[in-house]
Amino acid sequence: MNFVPILIFLGAAAAVVFAALLTNRLLAPHKPNPAKLTTYECGEEPVGSPWIRFNTRFYVIALIFIVFDVEVLFLFPWAVNLKQMGMFAWVEMAVFIAILSIGLAYVWAKRDLEWIKPKPGWVKSKD
């Protein structure tokens, strides 16, 4: 029963979105021309396509994101029940978090959290 209002709300919100787009489509003029439809780059002719292979700087971030997001998922039920479970549960979670923190420290030391990553190597290169 709790999810019925949610479903109604989702439907109503979707209706708002589509009504806005539909009204716009009905009311607005539609006169495309080639100049209007070009990619906007401040008046310059666009050179090449942006759909090339690009350097995803933070793919390592995406990996640790998954690790930590799963950690958060484990933390929620633990947090709700901690008061009943007592000290043993706390110690267990502390160990779990410590292990993940080592991973974070490793990524930090490898400098994957910086926009300009120095050449591959451990912490500091000699030159």
Added chain:
Amino acid sequence: MLETIIILIKVWAVLIALVSGAAIMTWVERKESAVMQDRLGANRADILGFRVIGLFQPLADGLKMFFKEDFIPDRADKFLHTLAPILAFFPALVTFAVIPFGDVLKIGDLVIPLQIAKLNIGYLYLLAFGGLAVYGTVLAGYSSNNKYSLLGGLRAAAQMISYEVCLGLTLIGLIMVYSTLQLDKIVQQQGELLFGFLPVWGIFLQPLGFLLFFPAAIAETKRVPFDLPEGESEIIGYYTEYSGMRFGLFYFAEFVEIIVLAALVSTLFFGGYQVPYLYADGFSFPWGGHWVLPNLIIVLLQLASFGLKIAFFCWLQVLIRWTLPRFRYDQLMRLCWVGILPLAILNILLTGLILLLIKP
């Protein structure tokens, strides 16, 4: 049947409040920035010569969105280009479903909880739909086939997933204290008193949690100082190629997010709809004295209290947006992963320890 009608009325009221609130926020943002920069700000829109300090401006803006041509650039991906603004706006709207805006309204024998849905996984629902917003931004950046948009989308991807982790972790401490994910239960517990006089608001129990949660949440809304995906003054960002109502949806989503964030912060940390010393039957002061009030007055007081708190945090966010300069990207990442995140973990462990040590 009656129940369904009540739900429909609540849904309608909340949606109207959110959308018109967002419209008013566009005016607040322009006016507040104008005051801060010693300008007049928006004051030209008028109806029959009445200008009312520019309050008709959002109306004019909204109407303009409907009448502007909405075109898709030739080289863009047509499907994803249309889908992106919907994915940006829709989650912002639906997150409000679990936020309680009052206790219960009694009409005769009818007891109406003033919340769309009492979900026992309330905060998880919020996180889940909040997480969807990243798709809107990244898809807009990618599908536009524009280099500036792509840059915006790339920046948004790393920023939003990073701060999403913080958004979860910073609140674990609060959830430990109240032992529930259900937002209305959290608010109910905040109506009690600490030491006999201080309301048990989240801010008093989790000050560090609040200090960490608020910046992380602002980063999720992509506003200054975290506006790198947009970067108005440098790359324009992921919605460079948008026009008409589809641009309007992105624009509006930002303001809906401000309101939802303000509501969330006041719900979790500032007692939500609670008024200090106001209980289900009236005021009851710690220094003695009891003042019985009818249910309707109490509900109105609660709504007013919630509205004022939301207004305050909306104002605060606009103030922050017009005060601080933009972060550099590496600073942004460092703040999240080696600033907020370790402190949040520390907060969790400390809170747990304290909770277990003072347990009766």
